[in-house]
């Protein structure tokens with residue numbers, strides 16, 4: 001069933017401007033360092049693509065894919081690695097690029113896993129951040145926008161695999177929060 005987008009929460013111009021600012025910060029912070037930017041599939045693919053094209057450094061790009069056990073809209077905290085990195089990260093700086101940090105459980109797990117491989121640093125860059133939904137404390141070094149605890153879609157984020165291609169971030173009409181399932 002298709003649901004209507006109730007409203008655009010963050011427009012494409014706003015996303016583009018903020019992405020440019022973050023890319024500038026990353027360029028400044030990682031100059032002269034070996035940086036691997038790691039997109040978390042699938043949600044981060046749009047943000048990562050726009051972000052890396054504005055980072056003026058010779059970065060390496062890789063991806064991980066995770067799935068959390070349990071229902072799709074409720075994070076269980078138990079994360080399964082569906083696709084691991086292809087690159088070695090020992091001695092390198094890792095920047096995880098995520099669509100949204102909600103409970104923080106996925107990022108907690110991933111940063112912990114990657115830190116065991118001997119990188120110099122592991123940091124997080126998230127387009128969206130839901131501060132009200134946190135279950136574990138996690139530092140998000142680069143944050144695009146804070147959003148209210150609503151279920152959002154677009155710009156990579158899906159609801160049941162739909163809406164990822166929207167060029168903006170919107171709120172779904174009938175969906176009030178992430179605990180409501182299809």
Ligand code: IMP
Nearest residue numbers: 075101102103104105106150151152157
């Ligand atoms: P966390 O482990 O609870 O932080 O979950 C993060 C993941 O849940 C994100 O990577 C998204 O895939 C998904 N997620 C959380 N909130 C939303 C939302 O509002 N819209 C779409 N996906 C979401």
Ligand code: MG
Nearest residue numbers: 041042043099
């Ligand atoms: Mg995700």
